Amino acid sequence: MSEELRVAVERKPNGAILYTKGYINNVGGEEIANRAYELMDDGVRTVLLNLRETKIVNSIGISILIEIIEKMMEKGGRIAFCCLTPVIHKTFQIMGLANYATIFPAEEEAIAELKLAG
Amino acid sequence: MTATAERQMELTLPMVSDIEIAAARAAANFAREIGMSSEKVDELAHAIIEACINAREHSGCADNRIYLRFVGTSLADGTPRLDVWVTDHGKGFDPDEARSRRPAPGMAHKRGRGLQLIEAHMDEVDISTRQGGGTTIHMVKHEWKDQ
Numbered sequence: 356m357s358e359e360l361r362v363a364v365e366r367k368p369n370g371a372i373l374y375t376k377g378y379i380n381n382v383g384g385e386e387i388a389n390r391a392y393e394l395m396d397d398g399v400r401t402v403l404l405n406l407r408e409t410k411i412v413n414s415i416g417i418s419i420l421i422e423i424i425e426k427m428m429e430k431g432g433r434i435a436f437c438c439l440t441p442v443i444h445k446t447f448q449i450m451g452l453a454n455y456a457t458i459f460p461a462e463e464e465a466i467a468e469l470k471l472a473g
Numbered sequence: 474m475t476a477t478a479e480r481q482m483e484l485t486l487p488m489v490s491d492i493e494i495a496a497a498r499a500a501a502n503f504a505r506e507i508g509m510s511s512e513k514v515d516e517l518a519h520a521i522i523e524a525c526i527n528a529r530e531h532s533g534c535a536d537n538r539i540y541l542r543f544v545g546t547s548l549a550d551g552t553p554r555l556d557v558w559v560t561d562h563g564k565g566f567d568p569d570e571a572r573s574r575r576p577a578p579g580m581a582h583k584r585g586r587g588l589q590l591i592e593a594h595m596d597e598v599d600i601s602t603r604q605g606g607g608t609t610i611h612m613v614k615h616e617w618k619d620q
Contacts, residue, residue, distance in 0.1 A: 378494060410515070411497065413522050414586045442515040449593050450586055
């Protein structure tokens with residue numbers, strides 16, 4: 356359980372993967388948003404968020420994730436998630452995020468389904 | 474069912490940024506010590522985080538403190554039960570009014586989900602609050618025998 360969120364970006368032929376590590380709160384959510392908006396400005400329209408190393412989220416952080424999804428949808432793009440803990444998955448469903456973004460159990464499945472590898 | 478053992482812990486935390494993580498960590502350690510499973514511990518941690526954020530963001534209290542009390546009980550069949558009280562000395566609120574503003578489950582909504590998440594992650598939730606008299610959220614997490 357780390358307070359500070361770190362985000363790593365991996366570009367793929369047809370999009371990008373954001374790897375998060377740590378707590379997704381207001382600050383962590385903004386950090387993810389900054390990376391995602393940079394990618395959108397660069398023309399990326401498919402982004403997968405891999406939350407494998409995030410064990411805690413809060414409602415404020417999730418509200419920022421919903422904003423990212425909305426902005427990407429406005430641009431005709433798509434945000435997806437993978438590798439969620441069961442509790443984060445449940446939290447995403449309650450918050451309504453699961454209605455607007457696909458959630459994959461594993462990264463390999465997400466990459467194939469989203470055709471990120473080209 | 475008869476309770477066979479009891480452990481208690483009390484914390485007073487300042488209302489500073491990310492203090493909810495300290496509360497969640499303490500709760501998680503306590504819950505593990507009384508034998509709660511990791512998924513239950515995660516749910517408990519998320520509920521405590523939302524309760525502390527609500528207190529920090531909305532209580533408007535003068536003392537800038539969150540008071541937490543934990544009571545862990547092992548029931549006669551060995552299953553643990555954890556009672557948590559999260560208290561602030563703030564202005565109080567109307568829980569029914571807060572629930573009435575709640576969006577339907579599953580509908581994307583940016584704010585106002587804290588109480589809903591607490592109720593979803595815990596087995597029992599009871600809110601005591603009055604105008605100017607502070608708020609206490611009493612939450613219970615069980616580890617059912619068949620889980």
